[in-house]
Amino acid sequence: MALSSSLRKVANKIVNKFGGDVIYRRVTTGSYNTTTGAITETESDISIKGVLDAVQKMEVNELVHETDQKLTIAASALTNAPTVTDRVVISNVVYQIAKININEQDNTAISYDLFLRK
Numbered sequence: 001m002a003l004s005s006s007l008r009k010v011a012n013k014i015v016n017k018f019g020g021d022v023i024y025r026r027v028t029t030g031s032y033n034t035t036t037g038a039i040t041e042t043e044s045d046i047s048i049k050g051v052l053d054a055v056q057k058m059e060v061n062e063l064v065h066e067t068d069q070k071l072t073i074a075a076s077a078l079t080n081a082p083t084v085t086d087r088v089v090i091s092n093v094v095y096q097i098a099k100i101n102i103n104e105q106d107n108t109a110i111s112y113d114l115f116l117r118k
Contacts, residue, residue: 011076020051022050023089026043048077050072052090054070070113075102075112084098
């Protein structure tokens with residue numbers, strides 16, 4: 001367990017040093033409106049640091065496109081694990097999360113690779 005907690009601290013330091021400012025937008029479903037048939041969404045924003053990179057050719061598959069971006073964030077920056085229903089805002093551009101890769105040690109999340117799509 002000591003190794004995973006040390007790795008979480010290191011990942012957080014590296015992302016904070018080399019990453020840029022991003023807004024992680026957690027989206028949760030709210031109530032169902034029977035009149036309109038719509039489900040309301042509740043959004044909560046968290047300012048974090050992340051390292052943005054292009055998608056490598058070997059990462060392209062049926063879920064990840066060549067035009068997507070890859071954002072690496074420290075797992076310690078979030079209180080809950082990310083989901084594909086959440087969104088990321090970078091420079092006022094809202095991205096959908098297409099896929100999530102979890103980098104872990106001893107079943108503890110160290111960092112997340114989020115594949116983003118406009």
